[in-house]
Amino acid sequence: MSSPPPVPDSEQPEINKTTSVIKSNKRKRSSPTPPKVATQTPALSRVHAGVGIAANVPTPQSTAADLASRDTFASLGVHPWLVSSLMAMAITRPSKIQRGCIPKILEGRDCIGGSRTGSGKTIAFAVPILQKWAEDPTGIFAVVLTPTRELALQILEQFKAISSPQSLKPILVTGGADMREQALALSRRPHVVIATPGRLADHIRTSGEDTICGLRRARIVVLDEADRLLTSGAGSMLPDVEECLSVLPPSAQRQTLLFTATVTPEVRALKALPRPPGRAEVFVCEVDTEQLAIPPTLSQKYILTPMTHREPFLHVLLTTPANIAKSIIIFCNRTATANLLAHLLRLLDHRVTALHSALPQRQRIDNLERFRASAARILVATDVASRGLDIPEVALVINFEVPRDADDYIHRVGRTARAGRTGETVTLIGQRDVQLVLAIEERVRGKMEEYKEEGVSLEGRVVRDALKVVGEKKREAMLEIEEGRAAGGKRDRKIKRKTGS
Template identity: 45%
Template sequence: MAGFAELGLSSWLVEQCRQLGLKQPTPVQLGCVPAILEGRDCLGCAKTGSGKTAAFVLPILQKLSEDPYGVFCLVLTPTRELAYQIAEQFRVLGRPLGLKDCIVVGGMDMVAQALELSRKPHVVIATPGRLADHLRSSSTFSLKKIRFLVLDEADRLLEQGCTDFTADLEAILGAVPARRQTLLFSATLTDTLRELQGLATNRPFFWEAQAPARTVEQLDQRYVLVPERVKDAYLVHLLQRFQDAHEDWAVVVFTSTCKTCQVLCMMLRKLGFPAVALHSMMKQKERFAALAKFKSSIYRILIATDVASRGLDIPTVQLVINHNTPGLPKIYIHRVGRTARAGRQGQAVTLVTQYDIHLVHAIEEQIGKRLEDLQVEEAEVLEILTQVNVVRRECEIKLEAAHFGEKKEVNKRKQLILEGKDPDLEAKRKAELAKIRRKNQRFKEHVQQTLGHRGPPKPPPRAEGEGEA
């Protein structure tokens, strides 16, 4: 097999790889590094844990060493934790250069970030929202001379969904030069990325693993069919079962919402499990602390939303449990990719309710593999069912008393104010629109009832507070 020297990398970079225990380049590195060194745009799609980050960090560092200036490279990523992980790779591999980097993410002091940006770091690693805020509010730094623009987890950045980065990306793309190298990397190839492949102009190079959007062979994938109402008891039973069999295992439990994540963490702690939560409604310092405690094995169980599903490399994770069946196969692929990384073994278990069978079929079709049934003793689950339900309810009451949902509303108001909108007027406008929709719906139902000759037509009932015409 080719070594790092055969990729065209300088001797100092090859030595850095050797010191870090990187003996042979992975397929994505073999495919992408030479093309990037040639000055071509690159779109790389490979399985999670396949070394995609090093595939762009290594050639960027080589080019930086030939002509060092700041700001040389901008890396965009969807989550704060991933931004810090990428920065760590730049620091470790670029230590001989005296590399200066700057991390620009939400939840941290904007003034301190602005000062760092004004000092012209070589590499800026950012989440789109916070970087766009800096571009709109500050003129102390410029991205007009960057050589590289990298979009890591590009499918997540470019697709519209629950977190839409479109407006922020437009602001950023307007601030970077047209002549640049653009590198896009992801574990899942989507229609959005396929379109970009056709739009790229700088001699684009496209590299795709032979089995894209599939999970690795070392991953043992199982499911447990559970009734919706007893899902938590099954989760507790599984955690106890794996903890008894493997005391040193680190486990990530993925949930669908911040509230569920927090409740489950509180519940598991109360039941004696060493658990810590990670979700977007936590303060950034709390998120860092939670991740650090999990990585250092102070806590063996991480309860997380999908903020932890992308790119995070924690070598000690042996088990991933999906508390909810992901609605999209690619979310499942990213979640279970937190284990069985870099050739190691791993296991993934998904709790599947009676409403999730079609989701499992979609996942199996995408990964080209059937999930195997994991046998669970139902009698053992029923023994703890009452205790788990009581503790869960206690935790929910405690969380409600702490006004957990208020932070989300406060953040929404802040965002509207930043956009120059009056939050109270917006709320009033939404209420009026909802009222009009309800009125239209009642009128439609009245018309349908009349046309269907279902007895004598009745006038549509008035909404509460509506006056006479």
């Protein structure tokens, strides 16, 4: 309790005298009956109203509790059934991108959301879509376009998990699956279509009006990893994206949502486009896209390696005591390199699997699940695995080859140190990679540190333990690939069918 207001000096002797008498009487009494002075103390606080009011001011602890109660999905206007679904998934508090975007999407605003990898962008658009769908669950309500099959599958699983209390009908439209079955699924008017642009464009061109007519009434369109979808140039998905948008309702009759980890000029330019009459301007929410493109919990390191000795350096790095038990993703620039590394590392007795575009879709899914289930400790992949995939237990990302674009580096290393966890990345740098590394360091506003083991020379271990054995196994791996054998020595089934064996 705060002390009472100061008393004039003229009254001090009288108060002191009264206080001494009260204390003397209190010492003399032995009766258990409370002394009268005990009842006077609260009376004093009642007389000084300011003291009573101050006593009811929230403490720092209660203020923090009040803030926590406001930092919930319910405070964003999310319906209780969705809040319960998120809690069942151990998601209790919204991230920055979710706090920024969910209320605006619920209001019907077009939205551009930019936030670093692992920040929960899928939840940021899935939750408001499901809430609005539940209010009027008819026909194809939303179309989600995303650049890779694996990411499309992950988004499908998120929608299913969040909507589990409801009867949502989502479908997946990606390459590597039977087009006839997909056409039938589209014709049955699912609620949410999650697709890669190339395969959905194929259906628009070939499957007929009965299949695609439901798309013409979609209310929400999402471009996930929008920077990749809208990039022009060689290998661009933009023509397919434009063909998909051609059958969807015009921008004045739909809600458009763009999400990305890197807000490129192509994405930002959409904000400046003329708006349909009566439509509010595009809401832009950028969270940590520039200053914190790389999570602060990520350690970035490099190893200088001769171009001809990358594989021995990689093998030694994987077998160091600090890394022997870690879950690791190794990124390559080319499919052929990833395929060779998968064969080589398996011959070197590493538990490894692969993910790249040369693999059949069923095998891609199986390999990814093996890695997620820790049946394989190492995943060798191209950039098809760099975007959006949520594999929480990845402890180390290795760039076997330096990516040609700094944004690709951001997406690769974003597979670790997700959602506040710690992580590490090591990049193997050759003599021709210096300019690429300088561009990456400028983009992420940070410097890589040289990888070192305490008391051990990495180069010495390579020369002593790895050069000969890795060279022999690499020749064996190349022979396996030439003979059409899958990683592990089994002959490819396609080869068997062709040869009749």
